[in-house]
Amino acid sequence: MPRSVWLAAAAGLALGLAVQPAGAHAVLDHASPAVGSSLPASPPTLSIWFSENLEPAFSRVTVTNRMGQRVDLDDARVQAAQPKVLQIGLKPLPPGAYVVHWRVVSVDTHPTQGNFTFVVSGR
Amino acid sequence: MAHGFAGDRFFPATLLTDDPFVADEISLPTVRWNPTGPDGSREFDIEGDLAKRITPDLGFTIGDQWQRLKVPGGGATGIGTLDTGLQYQLFVNAPHEAIGLVNLGVSWGHTGRVAALGADDFTTISPGFNFGKGFGDLPNSVPYLRPLAVTGNLGFDFPAKSHSAGSPNATSLNYGAAIEYSLPYLQSAVTDIGLRPPFNRLIPVVEFAFSSPIDNIGLGQTTTGTIQPGIIWAGQYFQIGAEAIIPATRATGHGIGGVVQLHLYLDDLLPKSLGRPISQWAQ
Numbered sequence: 001m002p003r004s005v006w007l008a009a010a011a012g013l014a015l016g017l018a019v020q021p022a023g024a025h026a027v028l029d030h031a032s033p034a035v036g037s038s039l040p041a042s043p044p045t046l047s048i049w050f051s052e053n054l055e056p057a058f059s060r061v062t063v064t065n066r067m068g069q070r071v072d073l074d075d076a077r078v079q080a081a082q083p084k085v086l087q088i089g090l091k092p093l094p095p096g097a098y099v100v101h102w103r104v105v106s107v108d109t110h111p112t113q114g115n116f117t118f119v120v121s122g123r
Numbered sequence: 124m125a126h127g128f129a130g131d132r133f134f135p136a137t138l139l140t141d142d143p144f145v146a147d148e149i150s151l152p153t154v155r156w157n158p159t160g161p162d163g164s165r166e167f168d169i170e171g172d173l174a175k176r177i178t179p180d181l182g183f184t185i186g187d188q189w190q191r192l193k194v195p196g197g198g199a200t201g202i203g204t205l206d207t208g209l210q211y212q213l214f215v216n217a218p219h220e221a222i223g224l225v226n227l228g229v230s231w232g233h234t235g236r237v238a239a240l241g242a243d244d245f246t247t248i249s250p251g252f253n254f255g256k257g258f259g260d261l262p263n264s265v266p267y268l269r270p271l272a273v274t275g276n277l278g279f280d281f282p283a284k285s286h287s288a289g290s291p292n293a294t295s296l297n298y299g300a301a302i303e304y305s306l307p308y309l310q311s312a313v314t315d316i317g318l319r320p321p322f323n324r325l326i327p328v329v330e331f332a333f334s335s336p337i338d339n340i341g342l343g344q345t346t347t348g349t350i351q352p353g354i355i356w357a358g359q360y361f362q363i364g365a366e367a368i369i370p371a372t373r374a375t376g377h378g379i380g381g382v383v384q385l386h387l388y389l390d391d392l393l394p395k396s397l398g399r400p401i402s403q404w405a406q
Contacts, residue, residue: 024359024391025126026313027133036314051359108394114131114219116312117263121342 005039026052026106033118042093042120046072048102053083058105061088063098071098083107095122126390130217131312132165132257133305134274135357136386138364139349140301140329142221143255145182145212146174147398158349158370158380159327167205174210175389176400183227184208192240201236204243213252220257220272226250232283244287251278251297257305259312270308275300280334291341292308298362299332299348307357326355330365331371347375351382362386 032041046063056078061097072099073089084085098120103113127134127144136142138153153170160166172186188203208228215222228249235242253272277297282292306325310318333348353366368380390398 009300024388025128025133025360027307028312030315032313035311107392110126110391110394114312 014018024052024106025110025112026050026054026104026109027112028102028116029084031100036118038119038121039059040121040123042060043090045087045089046100047085047087048085048100050086050104050106052106052108054078054086055105055107055109058111059086059102060104061086061100061102063088063090063100065096065098066092093120095120126388127222127255128254129215129220129222129257131259131308132255132272132291133307134222134255134257134272135303135326135328135331135355135364137274137301137303137355138353138366138384139332139351140274140299141226141251141253142174143185143253143276143277144167145176145180145210145217145224147176147393147400148174148386149389150186150386153382153384155368155382156380158368158376159378160376161374162194164194166193168402178400178402180212182210182212183402184194184210184226187234188374190235190240190350193353197237199239201240202242203235203240205231205234207231207233208249218260220255220259222255224253226278228251228278237248245282245284247284247292248281248378249278249297252266257308259308260326266313267309269313270305272303272305272308273300274303276332282339285339291339291344293336293340293344294338295334296337297332297334299330301328301330303328303355321356324357325399326357328355328366330366333371343374345374348372349375353382360388360391362388369375 009050029049033043059078061076062070063073071091071093076088078086097117099117101115105111138280150172155168157166168188168190169237170188174184184205190203191200192198206225210224210226213223213225230243230247231304232243237244253276256274259269262267278297281293284292302325306360310323330351333346334348348371350369350371351366355362355364364384366382368382
């Protein structure tokens with residue numbers, strides 16, 4: 001391919017990147033309790049760290065037990081000081097497996113979702 | 124949607140197998156060293172490909188390549204055949220991480236160096252179906268299989284001209300697949316094994332693709348194909364892939380080649396302009 005074509009393509013892309021604020025899909029970076037982890041006791045909260053800043057109004061998380069009953073406090077929040085962290089309070093959890101369902105929208109409006117489990121062993 | 128998401132699953136753009144999703148993405152460049160051909164030729168390509176959504180479910184692709192061909196006793200360089208495609212996102216099943224797309228590709232005759240490089244002197248119409256399936260819906264009793272995913276494609280090449288230089292242009296069946304093991308999926312949906320950057324974004328992959336002549340078959344025309352093991356690193360704004368190219372049939376060639384690709388996610392890099400479907404540019 002002629003060098004001029006490559007240069008024009010690279011220049012166009014570079015110009016586009018320079019004038020546009022980039023955003024991206026928010027993906028789960030890590031969580032507490034950790035994905036797939038086993039805890040000796042019930043944690044007071046669940047926190048998920050994402051790769052991008054979140055839109056608080058469109059970011060949700062729920063925690064359910066094996067029967068599908070919610071065990072969270074329905075107070076999911078993204079704090080202004082930590083725009084990449086989605087947090088929710090938890091009821092006291094008896095030993096068992098719990099499923100976390102999250103669905104978030106990053107600040108550039110891309111939606112993503114996911115599920116993971118953690119276990120409270122009670123010992 | 125765009126980008127290769129189906130529910131919890133992210134499908135990266137694969138280097139050999141056609142992707143099962145419409146997207147706003149650009150591969151620039153894809154650099155390929157092909158294995159030695161059966162006639163002793165060596166080919167080196169630098170490709171550029173653009174995928175662009177027209178509406179959220181309808182998109183087009185366009186791509187071309189600069190080629191350097193070395194044959195015993197000579198060689199040539201120049202532009203290859205121009206490829207375009209129209210794609211429609213047939214379905215996305217989030218709970219089962221399944222995704223499907225139909226496409227109509229066209230390789231345009233006389234758009235490359237026909238005599239020197241062997242580019243096509245005829246147009247080829249290529250309808251096809253591309254699919255993807257993640258295995259995140261497997262039971263928790265087999266947790267380490269859940270990061271697995273498969274993408275694949277099935278299609279045909281219909282040449283618009285029956286013969287070129289006295290040889291028949293065969294109608295071909297094309298089929299291929301990519302088997303992926305997503306470490307990002309393992310980390311975010313199965314169990315956090317403590318991988319940190321850059322390893323938490325690696326997706327080992329094995330791809331294969333074959334083309335078998337099924338009609339108007341000339342002397343010596345037979346199935347060709349390659350197997351390509353490699354790895355893809357998928358970041359927030361771009362991905363980098365590298366694969367070995369291993370000929371899968373004698374007619375394909377011998378030795379080992381390689382391919383590396385820089386693939387940019389335009390919907391993440393330019394979310395308010397070029398990265399949006401054209402139908403939404405005025406909004």
